[in-house]
Amino acid sequence: MMKLGFIGFGKSTNRYHMPFIDAANKFEVTGYYTRGTRQFDMLYPNLNNHIQRFETLQSLLDSPVELIVITTPASTHYELAKQAICAGKHVIVEKPFCDTLAQAQDLFQLAKQHQVRITPYQNRRYDSDFLTIKNVLKRQDIGKVMEIESNHTHYRTDGAEHSGYLYDGSVYGHAVHFLDQIVSLYGEPDEVIYDIANQKNYYLGEGLSYQMDHTQENGVPEDHYDIKLVYGNLRVRIRFSQLIVKEPPRWIINATNATVEKYQIDQQERDLKQGIFLDTPSFGQDTAQGTCTIYFNDHHELIAPIHQHYTQFYLDTYQAIRDNTEMPVTEQQGLIVLNIMESIVGHRKYQKLI
Known part of the structure; x- marks a missing residue:
């Protein structure tokens, strides 16, 4: 099982990610970090009540989590993805991947330098x-x-x-x-x-x-x-x-x-x-x-x-990381979009x- 953590824990996490992560049966959701205090009012029902809420972003990045999923507002994607990559984590970023082509190019290059994988979540x-x-x-x-x-x-x-x-x-x-x-x-x-x-x-x-x-x-x-x-x-x-x-x-x-x-x-x-x-x-x-x-x-x-x-996105991502093959959305495709x-x-x- 691959250890997975979230940055962001609102509607997107609980509605568009958790059901399919659960169904993939390849991931252990270790915990999450979120700035907000309000919980989303429709938590995914199979969500493990014992997953940890990390009090700081750094504590999540210092944990044994292998894959970070970023579901925060779009304006934060670039900086959060950079921090996750520099911490040696693989990264999935909700759409839009980031604001500019230059930011996207920077993230892909940084991922190569740190020998991790990054992909947009194009479910x-x-x-x-x-x-x-x-x-x-x-x-x-x-x-x-x-x-x-x-x-x-x-x-x-x-x-x-x-x-x-x-x-x-x-x-x-x-x-x-x-x-x-x-x-x-x-x-x-x-x-x-x-x-x-x-x-x-x-x-x-x-x-x-x-x-x-x-x-x-x-x-x-x-x-x-x-x-x-x-x-x-x-x-x-x-x-x-x-x-x-x-x-x-x-x-x-x-x-x-x-x-x-x-x-x-x-x-x-x-x-x-x-x-x-x-x-x-x-x-x-x-x-x-x-x-x-x-x-x-x-x-x-x-x-x-x-x-x-959409479970297939997570299955494809898991296989790509484990086999060191192309991610579901390739670098070239992400940059073109x-x-x-x-x-x-x-x-x-x-x-x-x-």
């Missing part, structure tokens, strides 16, 4: 909708893929924010997952075309449009994005809005012989929010509306969804790393 590579689409893309009968749309629209009118920081918007907080999915398939894009805006404030609030003071790093962060990744002749569109009444298909693929539509995103997060965990047989299963259909010229075919719990996001929020022309 949505194990989403059922993505795994289903990933499998469909391997099929020869759909022909050559021309366009892929990854839609993340819904109708949620609450929570308009009137101010925030450069990295507080939807690109770093939301698009990071879905950019990573595409990068895991196709690698570094040739070109990135993007449009970001704030829709809630403008249409529902005080009429404030997207604005950001890049010197002071404050203003009105974006809550809408439309990102196009260009791979030769292939176009991949990733789109997000919270003011769309009727949700479009989660995925649309246009290929020379077929069009593919997949409705609904993975249901694991929905179940976890309702206190439904992996011991429930229906956990993470698609609803009747979550269909995937391939439309050919003269017929159509329904595709059964592929399910793989950061480069894309930094280009977008910085309103600068995207330049390839390689």
